Amino acid sequence: MNNTHEHIQTPMRTIPCTTILAVLLCMATFSLHAKGGAPPTNHPPGNGMDVETIKLRLEMMDCPVKAVYNKDVAAYLRSYLTYGYKGTERMLGQGKILFPIFEHYLEMHGMPKQLKFLPMVESSMVPYAVSYAGAAGLWQFMPATGRHLGLINDRYLDERKDPYRSTEAAVKYLKKLYKRFGTWELALAAYNCGPTRLSRTIRASGSKDFWKIKNKLPRETQRYVSRYIAACYTGTYYNLHGIQPKTPAEYHLQPMAARVYSSVSLTGVAVATGVDVSVLKTLNPSFKATYTPGRANGIYLVLPRNSWYDYLDSKNKYAGSVAAQP
Known part of the structure; x- marks a missing residue:
């Protein structure tokens, strides 16, 4: 896959105070142009559905699974x-914000970058998505799975909806599954x-070829790889x-994340930065309410780029309350 991104890389700024408060922005850079490898066309959506052309593109496509063409x-x-197509345009617009986050963790763990497209299948790229069964977030973790992977889910936070924490958990989980199967x-x-x-199905069928055993799996799973x-x-x-x-409105805010260790009140953040609480909730979908207590391991707080300076200035008296992302 010939995917290239231009990134807005904003240098880390140090706030002059008694302690150094730095916001590392490398995980919150955003592509100016979605990928595709060829100049955009002016054709209406749906153009170019010639089967033989699609098959050829699939053969050429960089993909961690064999890119078969079936019904x-x-x-x-x-x-x-x-x-x-309108839903696709929305999803790929969200990708301007989310794909760089996915790519960061995938690269960190030596995983195929094309797995960044999996949330298109799981959640339609909606961070706050919740399924009828109770799965939540971009990667659609059930509550038990989220707990097993170390994601907080209490009265204040649901980290299954945190793009950073949930992506890191998903990448580690996928890596473990690949090593196993x-x-x-x-x-x-x-x-x-x-x-x-899946293990039961493999044992019963005597095969580890997904395409041979898929019809013995749940209906959704039968189609999952194809999707x-x-x-x-x-x-x-x-x-x-x-x-x-379609570029989402929040993209123009150039949102940036940092790990915060002290308690956070979105109402207080709104006062300090002038950003409306509703916008802060959109940028921080893991918050169940407008307040969360401090955490020993920290949480990710996302603010518009220009608002971080106001927020940090308001926190200067709290040494160590904000730290750089790992």
């Missing part, structure tokens, strides 16, 4: 690129239906189909 892949491509097809299947269920292939294709070649990502 499920075709159906999901029609959804992403034709009648559901040996292929990305099986790792993705295990992510969807659970490793125990991921379609998402990967869409994220790679969207501009050849007339898809134009």
Whole structure:
């Protein structure tokens, strides 16, 4: 996949006070241009659905699973690129903010960068998404899975909805599943239906070939890898189909994150920075309320770039309350 990003890299600023309060911005840089590898077209959405052309692109596409073309892949491509194109434009617009975060953690753990498209399948790139079964966040963790992965979920916070913490947890979990099952097809299947269920199916069938055992898996899992292939294709070649990502309003705020160790009141942050509480809630979807107590391991607080300086100035008297991201 020939994906290139231009990044807005804002240098770390040191606040002159009795202690150094620094905000590391490397994990909160944002691409100016969504990828695609070819100049955008002026064609209406859905253009270029020639099957042979799509098959050729799939063969050329960088993807951690074998990018097959089957009826499920075709159906999901029609959804992403034709009648559901508005949703795709919204998802890829969100990617301007979220893809750099995903890429950071994937690269940190030596994982395929194309896994950044998995939240298109899981949550349609909505950080606060909650399923009917209770799965939440970009990576759709169930409460028990989130706890197992060390994500806080109490009366104040649900870190399943935190793009930073949930992504780090998801990447570590996917890496563990890949190490256990040996292929990305099986790792993705295990992510969807659970490793125990997949292991039982493998033992019963005597095969570790996902495509041979998929019909013995839950219905959603049978189509999961195909849906991921379609998402990967869409994220790679969207501009050849007339898809134009819709930049979310918060992108223009240039949101940046830092780990905060003291208690946080979004109301207090609003007073200090002049940013409306509703905007702060949008930028911090893990907050269940407007207040959270301090945490020994810290939490991620996201603010507009220009608002960090006002916030840090208001916190100068609290030494060590804000630290650089790892």
